[in-house]
Amino acid sequence: MTKIQNIKGMRDHLPQAMLLRQHIVGVLTQVAERHGFEPLQTPVVEYAEALEGKLGDDEKLIYRFEDHGGRRLALRYDQTVPLARVVAQYAGQLALPWRRYAYGPSYRGERPARGRYREFYQFDVDIVGSNAPLADAEIVAVLTESLEALGFPGFTTLLNHRQVIGGIARASGLDEAAAGGVYRAIDKFDKLGADGVREELLRSGVAPGAADQILALVQTNGDPGDVLEELSGRLAADARAVAALENLRAVVAGLVEMGVAPERYRVAPRLARGLSYYTGLVFEAITPHWPEGSLLGGGRYDELIGQFAGRPIPTVGLAFGIDRLHDVMEELGLGPRSSTTARAYVTIFGPGQAAASLALARELRAGGVNTLIALDIAAGLGKQLKEADRKGVRFALVLGPDELARGEVIVKDLRGDGQRSVPRTAVLELLRGE
Amino acid sequence: MTKIQNIKGMRDHLPQAMLLRQHIVGVLTQVAERHGFEPLQTPVVEYAEALEGKLGDDEKLIYRFEDHGGRRLALRYDQTVPLARVVAQYAGQLALPWRRYAYGPSYRGERPARGRYREFYQFDVDIVGSNAPLADAEIVAVLTESLEALGFPGFTTLLNHRQVIGGIARASGLDEAAAGGVYRAIDKFDKLGADGVREELLRSGVAPGAADQILALVQTNGDPGDVLEELSGRLAADARAVAALENLRAVVAGLVEMGVAPERYRVAPRLARGLSYYTGLVFEAITPHWPEGSLLGGGRYDELIGQFAGRPIPTVGLAFGIDRLHDVMEELGLGPRSSTTARAYVTIFGPGQAAASLALARELRAGGVNTLIALDIAAGLGKQLKEADRKGVRFALVLGPDELARGEVIVKDLRGDGQRSVPRTAVLELLRGE
Numbered sequence: 132m133t134k135i136q137n138i139k140g141m142r143d144h145l146p147q148a149m150l151l152r153q154h155i156v157g158v159l160t161q162v163a164e165r166h167g168f169e170p171l172q173t174p175v176v177e178y179a180e181a182l183e184g185k186l187g188d189d190e191k192l193i194y195r196f197e198d199h200g201g202r203r204l205a206l207r208y209d210q211t212v213p214l215a216r217v218v219a220q221y222a223g224q225l226a227l228p229w230r231r232y233a234y235g236p237s238y239r240g241e242r243p244a245r246g247r248y249r250e251f252y253q254f255d256v257d258i259v260g261s262n263a264p265l266a267d268a269e270i271v272a273v274l275t276e277s278l279e280a281l282g283f284p285g286f287t288t289l290l291n292h293r294q295v296i297g298g299i300a301r302a303s304g305l306d307e308a309a310a311g312g313v314y315r316a317i318d319k320f321d322k323l324g325a326d327g328v329r330e331e332l333l334r335s336g337v338a339p340g341a342a343d344q345i346l347a348l349v350q351t352n353g354d355p356g357d358v359l360e361e362l363s364g365r366l367a368a369d370a371r372a373v374a375a376l377e378n379l380r381a382v383v384a385g386l387v388e389m390g391v392a393p394e395r396y397r398v399a400p401r402l403a404r405g406l407s408y409y410t411g412l413v414f415e416a417i418t419p420h421w422p423e424g425s426l427l428g429g430g431r432y433d434e435l436i437g438q439f440a441g442r443p444i445p446t447v448g449l450a451f452g453i454d455r456l457h458d459v460m461e462e463l464g465l466g467p468r469s470s471t472t473a474r475a476y477v478t479i480f481g482p483g484q485a486a487a488s489l490a491l492a493r494e495l496r497a498g499g500v501n502t503l504i505a506l507d508i509a510a511g512l513g514k515q516l517k518e519a520d521r522k523g524v525r526f527a528l529v530l531g532p533d534e535l536a537r538g539e540v541i542v543k544d545l546r547g548d549g550q551r552s553v554p555r556t557a558v559l560e561l562l563r564g565e
Numbered sequence: 566m567t568k569i570q571n572i573k574g575m576r577d578h579l580p581q582a583m584l585l586r587q588h589i590v591g592v593l594t595q596v597a598e599r600h601g602f603e604p605l606q607t608p609v610v611e612y613a614e615a616l617e618g619k620l621g622d623d624e625k626l627i628y629r630f631e632d633h634g635g636r637r638l639a640l641r642y643d644q645t646v647p648l649a650r651v652v653a654q655y656a657g658q659l660a661l662p663w664r665r666y667a668y669g670p671s672y673r674g675e676r677p678a679r680g681r682y683r684e685f686y687q688f689d690v691d692i693v694g695s696n697a698p699l700a701d702a703e704i705v706a707v708l709t710e711s712l713e714a715l716g717f718p719g720f721t722t723l724l725n726h727r728q729v730i731g732g733i734a735r736a737s738g739l740d741e742a743a744a745g746g747v748y749r750a751i752d753k754f755d756k757l758g759a760d761g762v763r764e765e766l767l768r769s770g771v772a773p774g775a776a777d778q779i780l781a782l783v784q785t786n787g788d789p790g791d792v793l794e795e796l797s798g799r800l801a802a803d804a805r806a807v808a809a810l811e812n813l814r815a816v817v818a819g820l821v822e823m824g825v826a827p828e829r830y831r832v833a834p835r836l837a838r839g840l841s842y843y844t845g846l847v848f849e850a851i852t853p854h855w856p857e858g859s860l861l862g863g864g865r866y867d868e869l870i871g872q873f874a875g876r877p878i879p880t881v882g883l884a885f886g887i888d889r890l891h892d893v894m895e896e897l898g899l900g901p902r903s904s905t906t907a908r909a910y911v912t913i914f915g916p917g918q919a920a921a922s923l924a925l926a927r928e929l930r931a932g933g934v935n936t937l938i939a940l941d942i943a944a945g946l947g948k949q950l951k952e953a954d955r956k957g958v959r960f961a962l963v964l965g966p967d968e969l970a971r972g973e974v975i976v977k978d979l980r981g982d983g984q985r986s987v988p989r990t991a992v993l994e995l996l997r998g999e
Binding site for chain 1: 569570571572575576577578579580583584586587597598599600601602603604605606607608609610611612614615625626628629630631632633636638640650651653654655658659660662664665670672674684692695697699700703819821822823824873904905906907910919920923924926927930935936937938940941942952955956958
């Protein structure tokens with residue numbers, strides 16, 4: 132017999148993990164629907180052509196294969212390219228602006244590592260077809276409400292704008308061609324610190340004076356209004372940066388009007404974000420309780436979604452990485468920790484009590500209590516109670532001949548040592564309550 | 566610009582379809598959890614080896630490919646083989662009997678047709694590690710409660726046992742080798758009728774007398790007890806059939822004790838089910854409102870799950886085909902028909918009213934009302950109301966300067982023609998109620 136395992140980097144999720152993941156997805160779905168986002172599901176498989184020509188070097192990470200008719204297919208790399216395809220393909224059926232959420236797996240042939248998987252699940256939230264700053268603000272509000280609802284402590288969302296970083300690079304005397312190196316260096320600020328970034332900037336050809344100026348600008352700190360004002364003064368000569376700062380100011384105003392708590396966001400000119408397709412706002416949620424990196428991020432990308440439709444379709448959005456959230460929540464002890472869905476276990480004393488016991492189980496279920504039943508009547512009560520305990524169920528119920536005669540049920544609390552006889556009519560309320 | 570579409574047989578599900586599908590999965594999840602089933606998720610991709618050698622001719626339908634390290638991978642064909650792998654791989658962590666549910670896509674390179682897709686979603690429910698008839702009965706109870714909760718009218722589940730059909734073949738003088746042709750012929754009873762099956766039996770080499778006897782036996786009809794008694798008489802000489810009928814009798818007794826309504830099931834000796842891996846109970850739910858075939862089916866398969874573990878692990882289960890349920894429910898008008906998640910749309914009269922309008926939206930959401938907001942303040946009220954209407958939202962709310970001054974909100978019912986001024990404090994209750 133061959134020993135067959137799961138593929139490395141593609142995980143099995145056993146019940147305890149799944150219950151936490153379902154909790155996460157349930158919370159994200161509820162917050163998204165509260166804002167009127169609508170669900171979309173696209174196939175896991177796309178024509179390879181749809182994914183190609185967009186990822187540069189990373190294109191080698193795409194899982195490609197041929198179907199039975201020799202067509203070139205690929206496992207999706209993210210849920211953004213499928214969204215772009217859908218927006219073009221069903222243009223007549225989709226009223227813009229369109230708020231859509233999507234949940235499912237994507238695939239990348241990466242070297243598996245802690246927190247990096249070949250199959251990973253994302254919950255995407257995007258507003259397609261609006262360039263209004265309120266759309267940007269709503270995405271950040273959804274992010275904030277979601278992390279709050281999941282119970283994340285002390286998180287903050289860093290806000291920046293692509294053209295603020297561009298402006299910082301330009302103001303330091305660098306042309307567009309050199310800007311890429313600046314983005315990449317700044318992106319490592321939290322990892323390398325100011326000195327490390329300075330070295331990196333020098334290595335990528337930035338003059339020492341320019342590097343110092345960049346470092347001073349990206350470390351501008353304080354209240355969003357103050358940071359925006361200071362940057363506006365320093366970048367006043369750069370029209371694109373001025374417009375970007377104006378846009379950020381409108382996004383922040385939207386956050387205030389939407390009631391997002393001020394401690395939940397900061398303007399952080401050092402935030403670069405890796406992905407080159409962002410055109411406006413970029414953001415990233417961080418928490419000091421997870422020093423290894425950001426929880427998630429997103430931004431505005433006005434060119435990408437329209438690529439199949441052949442015209443720009445302004446879009447802002449984010450992707451919650453379920454695997455990341457799962458790992459962090461497990462580490463921080465957030466969310467449910469149960470390994471069972473059941474609250475009660477109904478034993479079956481013997482054949483003569485089967486009907487009454489099963490009727491009790493049915494009643495409990497109808498009343499909303501998840502209830503396991505013993506399957507093996509011959510096993511005897513001791514073995515059944517052991518099973519209930521092993522399953523992690525809170526309450527085991529016994530309906531022996533005496534209890535049946537008295538109209539009672541023995542309720543054993545498997546977490547405590549307690550056991551008591553309860554009138555049968557009172558069992559449902561008791562299990563619901565405790 | 567290349568026109569890129571979804572792959573044939575792999576569907577995009579736009580919001581209206583998704584809301585129905587999420588409703589279906591939500592109901593199935595709730596019923597499964599009521600019975601203490603626990604969620605499992607396995608990767609969409611498995612080692613090709615895990616899937617091979619189990620499907621006979623159908624093996625050519627597997628989507629196979631190589632990963633970046635040259636390993637042979639495959640998209641899963643169903644959720645049963647992954648379950649078998651998991652049961653072997655995590656034996657120490659899983660207490661048997663184990664009730665597990667699983668929801669996700671599987672893949673088959675079939676010719677796409679109405680109701681047959683290359684990517685299809687299944688919701689599987691299995692009890693692993695029990696051969697008790699109560700386990701069989703519980704699976705049928707889950708099936709029944711699920712279809713009832715989904716609102717299916719007038720469905721019935723046909724019950725049979727693999728060794729009842731075997732016994733019928735043997736009692737008609739056929740050996741095991743000929744039995745396969747008998748199963749296949751009987752399986753077409755609902756399509757071909759008695760005469761058609763008779764012809765098919767004769768074509769597969771069954772003698773006319775034996776064919777008539779088979780036909781008489783498989784058409785045994787009536788109350789489960791009567792059918793079982795009649796078959797017991799006719800198959801009394803066949804020990805395996807006698808044991809099978811005894812087992813069916815115990816399953817039916819379990820259904821009675823579990824309170825499954827008697828009109829919801831029948832013993833139907835004509836039910837064969839295509840899949841060769843069933844070893845005991847087989848069942849299929851049908852409804853006269855869907856003449857094209859069964860809604861879904863399942864059964865007991867005591868050999869398959871233990872194949873990776875190297876020992877038999879008795880298992881009974883079923884798979885709800887979400888695509889089939891979706892198609893039928895759409896046809897029968899069951900379930901939600903909404904294309905939006907939002908119930909209210911909060912307009913923004915002008916910049917001076919933005920903060921108050923967004924605060925109102927926040928309040929409604931906190932009160933559980935899914936609420937869209939206008940994003941483009943400059944668009945003006947007329948355009949915003951048109952958007953609300955196009956989205957299919959029921960209520961549009963207007964907070965103009967006059968309303969703000971009076972502490973009121975205009976609530977427009979977009980389904981009726983109604984419009985009224987309501988005290989702001991009463992809006993939430995109004996939207997919740999209607």
